[in-house]
Amino acid sequence: MLSKWKLLAVMLLLVAGLLVAPALAEDDLMGDFTVSHYFGGFGGEFIDGIVDDFIAANPGLMHAASPVDHEQFKTSILVQLAGGNPPDTFSYWAGARIQFIVDDGFLMPIDDIWDANDMGSQFPQAVIDTAATYDMHKYAVPLTLHWVGMFYNTALFEQVGAMVPTTWDELVDVAEKFKMAGIPAFSLGSINRWPGQFWFDMILLRTAGNDYRNQLMNGEAAYTDPEVVRAFGLWKELVDAGYFYPDANAYDWDEAANFVANGEAAMTLMGTWIGGLYAGNDMVAGEDFDYFSFPTIDEDTPRASLGPIDTFVVSADAANADAAKAFLNYLTNPDVQWAFAEGAGNLAPSLLVDTSNYNDVVARIAAEIAADPVFAFNYDLATPPPVAEVGLNSFSEFMANPGDYEAMLDRVQADAQAEFDGMG
Amino acid sequence: MLRRHPWILPASFLLLPLLVYFTFVILPTLNSLYYSFTDWVGYGTDYQFIGLANFEKIFSDRLFSNAIRNTAIWLGLAMTVPTLLGLALALGLQGKRTINTVYKSLFYLPICLSPVIIGIIWVWLYSPKLGIVNLFLRGLGLDQLATAWLANPNTALFAVFIAWAWQQTGLNMVIFLAGLTSVPAPLVEAAKVDGANTWQTLRKVIIPMLRPSTVVVLALTAINSLKSFEIIWVMTRGGPFNKSDTLAVFMYSESFRKFKMGYGSSAAVILFAMTLIIIFLYFRQTARADELYD
Numbered sequence: 001m002l003s004k005w006k007l008l009a010v011m012l013l014l015v016a017g018l019l020v021a022p023a024l025a026e027d028d029l030m031g032d033f034t035v036s037h038y039f040g041g042f043g044g045e046f047i048d049g050i051v052d053d054f055i056a057a058n059p060g061l062m063h064a065a066s067p068v069d070h071e072q073f074k075t076s077i078l079v080q081l082a083g084g085n086p087p088d089t090f091s092y093w094a095g096a097r098i099q100f101i102v103d104d105g106f107l108m109p110i111d112d113i114w115d116a117n118d119m120g121s122q123f124p125q126a127v128i129d130t131a132a133t134y135d136m137h138k139y140a141v142p143l144t145l146h147w148v149g150m151f152y153n154t155a156l157f158e159q160v161g162a163m164v165p166t167t168w169d170e171l172v173d174v175a176e177k178f179k180m181a182g183i184p185a186f187s188l189g190s191i192n193r194w195p196g197q198f199w200f201d202m203i204l205l206r207t208a209g210n211d212y213r214n215q216l217m218n219g220e221a222a223y224t225d226p227e228v229v230r231a232f233g234l235w236k237e238l239v240d241a242g243y244f245y246p247d248a249n250a251y252d253w254d255e256a257a258n259f260v261a262n263g264e265a266a267m268t269l270m271g272t273w274i275g276g277l278y279a280g281n282d283m284v285a286g287e288d289f290d291y292f293s294f295p296t297i298d299e300d301t302p303r304a305s306l307g308p309i310d311t312f313v314v315s316a317d318a319a320n321a322d323a324a325k326a327f328l329n330y331l332t333n334p335d336v337q338w339a340f341a342e343g344a345g346n347l348a349p350s351l352l353v354d355t356s357n358y359n360d361v362v363a364r365i366a367a368e369i370a371a372d373p374v375f376a377f378n379y380d381l382a383t384p385p386p387v388a389e390v391g392l393n394s395f396s397e398f399m400a401n402p403g404d405y406e407a408m409l410d411r412v413q414a415d416a417q418a419e420f421d422g423m424g
Numbered sequence: 425m426l427r428r429h430p431w432i433l434p435a436s437f438l439l440l441p442l443l444v445y446f447t448f449v450i451l452p453t454l455n456s457l458y459y460s461f462t463d464w465v466g467y468g469t470d471y472q473f474i475g476l477a478n479f480e481k482i483f484s485d486r487l488f489s490n491a492i493r494n495t496a497i498w499l500g501l502a503m504t505v506p507t508l509l510g511l512a513l514a515l516g517l518q519g520k521r522t523i524n525t526v527y528k529s530l531f532y533l534p535i536c537l538s539p540v541i542i543g544i545i546w547v548w549l550y551s552p553k554l555g556i557v558n559l560f561l562r563g564l565g566l567d568q569l570a571t572a573w574l575a576n577p578n579t580a581l582f583a584v585f586i587a588w589a590w591q592q593t594g595l596n597m598v599i600f601l602a603g604l605t606s607v608p609a610p611l612v613e614a615a616k617v618d619g620a621n622t623w624q625t626l627r628k629v630i631i632p633m634l635r636p637s638t639v640v641v642l643a644l645t646a647i648n649s650l651k652s653f654e655i656i657w658v659m660t661r662g663g664p665f666n667k668s669d670t671l672a673v674f675m676y677s678e679s680f681r682k683f684k685m686g687y688g689s690s691a692a693v694i695l696f697a698m699t700l701i702i703i704f705l706y707f708r709q710t711a712r713a714d715e716l717y718d
Contacts, residue, residue: 074681075680075681078466078467078683079466079467081467082466082467082468082469083467104467104468104470106468191574191575191663192661193663246552246572247552247571247572247575247576248575249572249575249663249664250551250552250572250574250575251552385681385682385683386682386683386684389677389681389682393663393665393666394665396663396664396665397577397664397665400575400576400577400664400665401577411486415486415487419682422463422684
């Protein structure tokens with residue numbers, strides 16, 4: 001059953017599609033057109049609506065869509081690409097994952113449509129540099145932009161008299177207040193490992209900064225460096241103090257988010273997709289829940305935003321590359337970008353989207369992103385997949401055995417180095 | 425032609441299944457063997473032949489050692505726990521009383537479920553907050569024993585094993601029940617007449633007569649143990665931090681999560697060799713058992 005907000009968003013999407021589609025009709029697009037994506041529970045219906053509108057505007061196309069489970073997609077798309085029968089276009093995570101398949105020649109550059117449609121003026125330069133450009137060519141059109149921050153239960157903050165923290169010390173003070181009230185301050189659900197990465201990412205970004213983090217992600221710095229040891233040390237302070245909801249590795253991210261929603265924990269470090277989950281629970285952004293940016297730790301470290309960007313790309317072996325490129329161009333339309341953002345709860349990467357459409361929380365997050373000089377991808381999108389496997393396991397291990405983290409980092413460094421060496 | 429070469433007709437019937445078997449079993453196995461000597465990432469056509477490098481590396485791989493250790497623990501438990509439970513159930517439920525039939529059906533039921541379904545059911549049972557296991561323990565006042573069974577590195581492997589054993593026990597029970605029907609009743613009667621008590625009858629008569637069934641149970645258990653993947657993947661994905669990784673999970677993670685298909689194939693080859701040894705031992709034992717009864 002669709003919630004009223006989802007229903008409203010679907011209707012908006014259809015209206016937007018009806019308004020936009022005729023203008024974008026490509027009379028000469030013909031033949032089969034295949035789209036594959038990993039948007040399941042959040043966003044699936046909206047991307048399908050966008051594809052349907054595109055097809056409606058191009059009646060010469062025969063469409064085959066194939067949504068795939070988010071985790072399964074990571075493997076299945078590579079098999080399809082290698083097998084030489086990939087979809088014409090598909091969703092993909094910007095950053096190391098796109099670079100991974102660009103290196104293997106699986107993607108088609110889209111410099112032609114990028115220049116012809118002046119896409120460079122439609123997205124922030126930081127997004128173009130990090131999400132769309134690989135090896136000096138344009139390969140991807142950004143569709144979603146998510147941001148990682150601390151989402152909290154406003155009623156609980158009022159209950160214990162906590163103010164939004166802006167520094168590490170204030171964060172610890174707030175956590176202590178919750179502990180005194182018998183409420184775990186932080187909820188983390190890392191059964192699937194990836195939510196733990198945000199803690200490491202944010203602490204490292206707020207201490208060592210983005211340049212050092214990039215070195216670590218590329219294998220030019222070591223997990224045994226003092227910067228990494230310090231980041232884990234700070235994280236350990238919070239774990240040792242008992243500020244986390246017990247058994248992080250037993251829960252998924254949405255269970256952890258619901259602990260906050262239900263008042264069983266005060267806050268969770270998560271991406272803006274949490275807004276979609278909370279909207280589904282009829283929680284009002286800015287009233288029932290709110291957010292704050294991860295506090296400053298070292299004042300002289302430049303601020304950085306963190307999150308994933310979803311894009312659409314064109315397969316190098318696309319059977320219908322013309323249709324795929326036309327679809328990517330269609331995705332840059334601000335009405336389409338807004339319709340998806342509204343439905344899936346993310347920010348629209350396009351600068352042409354009217355930000356007055358956003359609710360108060362999302363609008364403030366958009367301002368934070370604009371103010372931060374850096375937009376960094378989260379750990380598993382910033383470092384190559386084999387290394388990410390090593391790191392993601394270490395975050396889970398850390399939550400279970402924080403006391404052994406220095407010995408653990410020795411192992412992580414050895415394993416990560418072996419993976420970097422194996423990649424040549 | 426057929427009269428001169430009578431083997432042609434049956435051979436032609438075998439041709440199609442053999443072709444299917446070759447295509448879907450033999451060929452992929454040979455492919456795995458080939459890729460285990462390469463650095464193939466699992467997609468694309470660009471790879472190098474690296475000889476035995478994968479095998480040299482795998483034996484110094486910490487995660488492989490961890491997977492071998494977990495597989496050995498799993499195998500050791502699998503050979504004893506569901507085997508003894510299956511035997512006990514078979515001994516308790518032999519006979520044709522209605523209640524026995526009902527219980528036999530109940531214990532056999534898990535075999536009809538897919539390992540994925542079993543995994544999902546047990547994930548719920550083990551849920552730290554609302555799972556029946558912890559609710560039961562708390563109900564008994566044993567709060568200190570309640571834990572996040574699948575997230576606790578000390579319990580994850582054993583918790584998954586219990587779910588797997590729950591299914592395996594039913595299969596073992598059925599095999600032992602079939603074996604018990606072939607134990608000659610006069611032999612048991614004769615033992616009793618000679619003054620043997622229940623334990624002596626069991627140890628000296630029934631269990632030796634169940635040797636063929638025991639060989640089948642142990643071989644199937646060992647093979648099922650080595651290939652058990654789905655239930656572990658559904659319940660823990662080898663976690664937390666590789667604590668419930670077995671060889672099959674290690675093979676999958678290396679191949680499909682880290683995109684090191686060549687390396688993962690070397691694990692597959694080792695797993696295949698281990699399975700082959702067990703199958704060889706199984707056939708040797710069944711041959712001996714056949715000789716015993718011939």
